[in-house]
Amino acid sequence: MSADGFASRLLAWYDRDGRHDLPWMHPRAPYRVWLSEIMLQQTQVQTVIPYFERFVAALPSLPALAAAPQDDVLALWSGLGYYARARNLHATAKICVEMHGGDLPRDLDALVALPGIGRSTAGAILAQAWGDRFPILDGNVKRVMARYHGIAGWPGTPAVEKEMWRLAESHLPYARMADYTQAQMDFGATLCTRHDPACVLCPLQSDCAALREGRVAELPTAKPNKPVPERRALVLLAQDARSRVLLLKRPPAGIWASLWSLPEAEDHETARAWFGKHLRGDYDHGEALEPIAHAFTHYRLQLQPLRWQGLGLRDAVNDDGGLRWVAFDELESLGIPAPIRKLLLAIAPRSPG
DNA sequence: AACACGGGGAT
């Protein structure tokens, strides 16, 4: 074990107080570890668990994922956010079937070369799936390193991050790498938390710089914040005589890439033009529904839905591959942005509200 | 170095 006792103390804590029953641990197979690590990027454990269970039930192996249609993968991801993760996951599965015999490569650089896998995720996969000796540097480890070593400066800056990689590497044990990796994440998520960490219970309290210096609350240094812009848009909620809803597949890049959503327009002029080109009916008969406010990390979005019923498509646009009438009972099989899904469920027949 | 990329939970 490393000489300073960091890892051995963390492992002893993990044996008693860590989480040993997370779904991706039983079995702790490479495919499941990989999937869990991707889902857990910027996403908390309790959010991920039901998505993970549903995903592995539908696509239990890497080759099964590789063979699945993209719409199926996005439907399984729908509501989890950061949909590039799902597209990269799918792309990586195909590459692994093509180049690595249907398995993930057991090699750091080969993993990092795959879409959606950076250095931290690659280390987490190698350590948890095979016990290989690589560090991770996620938000938990950054927080623990900042406090334990008294490192000031936002961890997103390259200089701070580089120093933290070095420190994380310096603590690696020579055995139990899978448990050690899980231990760090459990420790950061449940004891050395962002707010009100349980320092009195901490196995590292005797050597923690932040605790010694009374800087626990101010470390790690918060990200400098900037004002977030607001964007407004109209969304067109067209229904046909059978109450089906007209959905449009979004472009493969940008926000909500490749998901099915409602047609959007910047203003009424643009909306009217789009309506006239694609639909038969009277734009001015649209009913304005309650606006939807949706907050992203980097901007706020206010959507104003306009609803029409009993419409038809113009004959000429039936071949448009990105447009589709969708019945309410088909919604669960498609990848749809969370606020749009919520809106559609609110107007569904026999729905609450 | 800064930004894009979702959604939910905590305060």
Add this chain to the structure above:
DNA sequence: ATCCCAGTGTT
């Protein structure tokens, strides 16, 4: 309201 989370990819 605001922050931030088991980050990565693009510019």
